[in-house]
Amino acid sequence: MVATADGPPPTDVSDFGAAPSAVGGTRELFANKSSGAPSAAVSGFTNVGPNLLRVSVGEAQGFVQIIWDGSADDTVNPAGLGGLDFMIYDALEIFVTKSDIGGPIRFGFANALGHLAETTIDVPGGIPNNSLVLLSVALKPVNFTLFGSSSFEDILGNVGAVRMTIDAESVAQETWESRYAVVALTGTQAPDTAVIPLPMPALLLLTGLCGLVLAARRCV
DSSP states (O other): OEEEEOSSSSEEEEEEEEOTTSGGGEEEEEEEEEEEOTTOOEEEEEEETTEEEEEEEOSEEEEEEEEESSOOSSSOOTTTTOOBOOTTOOEEEEEEEEESSOEEEEEEEEOTTOOEEEEEEEEOSOBOTTOOEEEEEEOOGGGOEEESSOOHHHHHTSBOEEEEEEEEOSGGGTTOEEEEEEEEEEOSSOOOTTTSOSOSSEEEEEESSHHHHOTTOOOO
16 A cells, blocks of 8 residues: 655645454554645555555655544544454554654554544664564553543553654654564463454554564464
8 A cells, every 4th residue: 555645735635445464453554744835745555565554754744644444435433443442452562664764653552432542652763674674662651642431441451543643743853764573462361263253463554564573473
């Protein structure tokens, strides 16, 4: 899938399709350009060589976003994944294969009510191409900001949609080039296969180098 926000700002484009290895079996890709010259683009590409996701930001501001909600269209269904129990996992992990400037990536988990638990992973700059740098955040309430009246347990225990946002809305992220191989939920507790009928022990949200880096993990 390719989504490229080009032209005079603001511009918002999307693409979507089947992704059998991902949670929900589909992925939706969005690219937004909020400011910048007409020739500058904010671009997102999935399934590029060994990388699951490649993000290129010109002299512009905006964001690239992936949604997992079990449907292949340009809308977000907060109940699309059917209420998956992510409380069984210990951490959210992301493998970065390139990041020249660095910036924030926000992850949001929504329940069927549309209430959100959001956390941020700060990706450093200076990561050369073809690296494999692991960044992670523990799935603990202290690491999340809640939106809506649901508790952390009510949201992470009944996930209907997941959102990953590569945030390039600041001038500091202009010309940010970054690439990602794997995003996964990992933990030591065996999931209930009646709830998440997937192999153990890491639930992969998206994967490029799955065979290389997930020898002891389980795919979403």
